[in-house]
Amino acid sequence: MVNEYEIKKQICDIGKRIYDRGMVAANDGNISVKLNDNEFLCTPTGVSKGFMTPEYICKVDRNGKVLQANKGFKPSSEIKMHMRVYKERPDVNSVVHAHPMYATGFAIAGIPLTQPIMPEAVIALGCVPIAEYGTPSTEEIPDAVSKYLQSFDAVLLENHGALTFSDSLLNAYHKMESVEFYAKLLYISKQLGGPKELSESQVQRLYEIRRQFGLKGKHPADLCPNAKEGKPSCHGCGGNCTCGKGDGDMVAEITKRVLEQLGK
Numbered sequence: 001m002v003n004e005y006e007i008k009k010q011i012c013d014i015g016k017r018i019y020d021r022g023m024v025a026a027n028d029g030n031i032s033v034k035l036n037d038n039e040f041l042c043t044p045t046g047v048s049k050g051f052m053t054p055e056y057i058c059k060v061d062r063n064g065k066v067l068q069a070n071k072g073f074k075p076s077s078e079i080k081m082h083m084r085v086y087k088e089r090p091d092v093n094s095v096v097h098a099h100p101m102y103a104t105g106f107a108i109a110g111i112p113l114t115q116p117i118m119p120e121a122v123i124a125l126g127c128v129p130i131a132e133y134g135t136p137s138t139e140e141i142p143d144a145v146s147k148y149l150q151s152f153d154a155v156l157l158e159n160h161g162a163l164t165f166s167d168s169l170l171n172a173y174h175k176m177e178s179v180e181f182y183a184k185l186l187y188i189s190k191q192l193g194g195p196k197e198l199s200e201s202q203v204q205r206l207y208e209i210r211r212q213f214g215l216k217g218k219h220p221a222d223l224c225p226n227a228k229e230g231k232p233s234c235h236g237c238g239g240n241c242t243c244g245k246g247d248g249d250m251v252a253e254i255t256k257r258v259l260e261q262l263g264k
């Protein structure tokens with residue numbers, strides 16, 4: 001068992017990495033780690049996450065109430081967002097929030113990362129949805145994020161940034177790197193005339209590899225209703241797709257939704 005001071009040092013190291021890689025500006029971003037069901041370490045509000053020392057790190061309970069904080073430090077203003085992830089995802093031990101340039105660009109443009117363009121992103125993330133805009137520090141962001149927690153380990157926050165979570169601090173941070181790398185590649189390939197997407201069968205083979213590796217966490221490939229029935233899953237449904245239905249069903253569904261929109 002790693003001691004608490006060591007975990008505080010690791011949080012500072014990851015904060016420096018996020019800052020040095022330009023994934024945050026000034027005092028942006030926040031990081032937390034679960035110690036046990038009622039004790040969590042988190043970065044303080046309003047400091048540069050690139051220049052922290054272990055004394056900066058605060059401890060909160062499962063409701064985000066302060067258990068310990070050194071003079072002059074208060075927990076992150078986004079602690080409610082972190083706590084919602086821990087509450088709804090008992091498998092998660094660390095949460096990272098940052099504003100990486102490309103991923104945040106997509107979050108601002110309202111474009112989710114759904115195109116299957118490279119193997120690592122398909123295996124690690126599947127795809128990355130956008131949680132509807134919420135005012136920072138309020139319950140609006142946790143409420144918006146909640147909808148995606150059972151299907152994904154990474155979410156873009158509309159007009160704001162990105163949120164990743166995993167079974168360890170390093171894995172949660174790596175997910176943030178993967179999201180940004182995927183967003184950057186997607187952006188560049190769009191400038192070069194548009195990405196050549198992986199085919200359905202190529203995506204399915206990557207999903208199969210993910211299953212064989214037994215990778216932890218939530219991933220749309222494991223949640224697609226098709227995959228549950230042993231059929232090929234779509235790339236990005238997060239459990240809500242209609243891709244297993246025949247065309248007739250699809251047309252009927254679209255017709256139903258159009259009529260609903262028209263109030264008929």
Ligand code: 13P
Nearest residue numbers: 028029030045046076077
């Ligand atoms: P804190 O410094 O309060 O964690 O806030 C930074 C941030 O990025 C808010 O979205």
